[in-house]
Amino acid sequence: MNDLLELLSGPAPRVGAAGSSPGRSRGAVPSPRRSAAAQPVVVEASAAQRAAYRALRRRAFVEDQGLFAGHDEDAADLDPLTIVLVAVDLSGDVLGGVRVHPEDARLGWWRGSRLVAADGRIGAQLVQAACARAATAGALRFDAHVQPRLVKFFARLGWERIRPIEAAGAPHVLMRFPMTRLADTAAVKAPLGSLLHGLLPQDRWLGDDGVPVPGTDVIACVDAIVPAMVERDPEWAGWCGMLVTAHDLSAMGAEATGALDTVGGRDAAHVEAILDGVRAGAEAFGLPILGGHTHLGVPAALSVTGLGRAPDPIPASGGTPGDAISVCADLTGGWRPGYTGRQWDSTSSRTREQLAAMLGAVRAARPHAAKDVSMAGLVGTIGMLAEASGTGATIDVAAIPKPSSATFADWLTCFPGFAVVSAGGPAPTSPETVTARCGTLTAEPGMRLRWPDGELTTALTSAPTGLGRAC
Structure with missing residues (x-):
């Protein structure tokens, strides 16, 4: 198919037949004189x-x-x-x-x-x-x-x-x-480097969502849910608090042991709705609540601290140039009502046994590096894994598994329910998920997309978080 985009520059042409005005650009269409105020x-x-x-x-x-x-x-x-x-x-x-x-x-x-x-x-x-x-x-x-x-x-x-x-x-x-949609989505993490400078230890876990507790095989992580979501959709917020906590532990190859929650709300009814979601998530993800703290008469808030065990945890920083990048994702389900294009929901329709198989996929496969897909989107999460590993990445766009009812742009920038990216070694997989090799870590920094015609386009020009390479 011939493809021609012709921009016609220069002043408005003089009125007359095609070709009668030698000063006008080729292909320009004559039109009556227009006043400056009459903008088309x-x-x-x-x-x-x-x-x-x-x-x-x-x-x-x-x-x-x-x-x-x-x-x-x-x-x-x-x-x-x-x-x-x-x-x-x-x-x-x-x-x-x-x-x-x-x-x-x-x-x-x-x-x-x-x-x-x-x-x-x-x-x-x-x-x-x-x-x-x-x-x-x-x-x-x-x-x-x-x-x-x-x-x-x-x-x-x-x-x-x-x-x-x-x-x-x-x-x-x-x-x-x-x-710039991919870069704009990943940019939500950009302030982390400067905000956390000098606060976090410069170790191999820099950039991970969880950390080993020194001297133990315990993995700890913590997540806070966006307050507006807790206010507007409290039960779903409670479910998501448990969902992201379970996934943070699973991406490090940890087996969940329990969680603690901190909940705030304007009244008891609001807090009860949040805790309904927390209870359902605790049961579904095998993540019992061990304790926590509750505030009443305050703005809506929810944070969940997860605890798991992993004798040999898997870092996000374990990748090296040449490692294959894989995506393991649950493509069932659909957009959560009220969150179309932003949150994909597959987990709420899964059984506890199905979720356990997905959450154990990284632990069973043991790739060199792994990270669960966060609100930075799939491309942004691959970028964070590459940043922690001190590499860049090239992603083959046609190889990325995607639900048929989601646009590609939405899928690459949404929170996808369950999805994990990995690099090197065996790729995580489970009966409920689709796993595909979709790229390679590179020595050259930055994130590039490779298209079916061989063209490369830039997805991210800089590291998503600014935390830098983990030691």
């Missing part, structure tokens, strides 16, 4: 607006530029996922348009193409709108084929030059707009 707006095209847009395209790319013979329509025009954006003036006239369409929607790989505009200002509006719409559609990669003379213009709009290519029989440049 960009909208998703109606059927009539799509027809007007196709007429502009045909004039620009077939009649004016001769890039296509007869017509410039292709498979993207027939794809039901293709989004057409048009710029319209106050009278409703279409002044330009652009397509946003998937190269591989399952992986969040999208393209921008067939842009026509009356002038550069409208062209820039359309390009910026296309980038925003691609992000909304879940794009993790957004490409365009750009004529060489327009590379600088695209660069001013934030696009990156990749390499020269040929499109529609003419020289072009492959350019890419940086999609």
